[in-house]
Amino acid sequence: MGTAKPYLSILSLLLFFTFSIYSSSALPHQLSLVVGEASSSKVQISPSLQVVNSPGTKPGTRVLCERVDVHGFPRLKNLNKFFHSLMLKISPSNSTLRRPIVEVCFHRNASRAIGMCPQGEWEKVDKGGSWVRAMSPYAHKFLDIRMAGSSSETLELSIEEGFFLYRVIFLILGVVMLSIASSLSKSLVFYYSSAMAIGIILVILVVLFQGMKLLPTGRKSSLAIFIYSSLVGLGTFLLRYLPGLLHSILMEMGISEDMYYPVCKL
Structure with missing residues (x-):
């Protein structure tokens, strides 16, 4: 213990002088x-x-x-x-x-x-x-x-x-994804659907990038035209797909087919 005290005192002095020099040079x-x-x-x-x-x-x-x-x-x-x-x-x-x-x-x-x-x-x-x-x-x-x-x-x-x-929205989405991560990791539908979606998006981006070089309108206007046409196509697909989805949901709930047409018209 007696031999350690000189080293501790020297170390404390060095730290004191270093801090004093640093503070005196930085504060002004x-x-x-x-x-x-x-x-x-x-x-x-x-x-x-x-x-x-x-x-x-x-x-x-x-x-x-x-x-x-x-x-x-x-x-x-x-x-x-x-x-x-x-x-x-x-x-x-x-x-x-x-x-x-x-x-x-x-x-x-x-x-x-x-x-x-x-x-x-x-x-x-x-x-x-x-x-x-x-x-x-x-x-x-x-x-x-x-x-x-x-x-x-x-x-x-x-x-x-x-x-x-x-940031609030991302936090809520992150909590939801963490809570359902166990079930998603065991779902084959999730794996196949996510892989197919990523593949389709990549193919569309590659085709879009190569096609914009050939169009005389330029990349910016071509991108706007592509986004607008994609939204129109997606909306048309959903309008044709939603009645069939509603029909299957009503049938699963036990509602007969006679009730499908009045509900669909509403």
């Missing part, structure tokens, strides 16, 4: 955006940290960088936010005719230095000055912004919360 040029706080739903960004040799720039080029720490909702305290999503938007605060080139890097690596994202992770902000990206409501990410030139432009980073109904 790092803003914070916390979801759910009215005072921090928008952040004004004016990149001022000069970074040399940022990935993707010419050697010796200086760019102005800034980092924003984006905090989502606490997961355990906000389980009702499961079907929501957060939209981050960057827009210019001042109207200038000549805007500098602005690039952003959205990542979750806290140990990465400011402005040192790999070249493939940088995204250019369009000429209109806006950039939108969705993120999980429980995520904790970092947004690095770099700007070419010596003069800095003020940007505004805002975050909005949105509800998506399709």
Whole structure:
């Protein structure tokens, strides 16, 4: 026990100095955006940290960088936010005719230095000055912004919360499929019908892709014509198939054939 204490004390000192160095180097040029706080739903960004040799720039080029720490909702305290999503938007605060080139890097690596994202992770902000990206409501990410030139432009980073109904629908469908997975795995009808459906769809797509090359109307209009004709054909097939299906259902329920025609007319 006596020999382990010096190693523990040295390890604790190393951790303390590492944390102090990291915090002292990251905090001066790092803003914070916390979801759910009215005072921090928008952040004004004016990149001022000069970074040399940022990935993707010419050697010796200086760019102005800034980092924003984006905090989502606490997961355990906000389980009702499961079907929501957060939209981050960057827009210019001042109207200038000549805007500098602005690039952003959205990542979750806290140990990465400011402005040192790999070249493939940088995204250019369009000429209109806006950039939108969705993120999980429980995520904790970092947004690095770099700007070419010596003069800095003020940007505004805002975050909005949105509800998506399709996530609820997909959750319900997933629960239903999991509940009936045991019976479907034992059904030969399901295997044959799904295999035939996938095969037919693939054949139709291949024929459609090859046929659109020969049509003079182009692929987009040809695709619209194909979808419209497919819907019309499917509707015609269903209109011819539904009376027979209704007849078989009524017969299985014990209703005589004399009652089939009045019910079908209704």
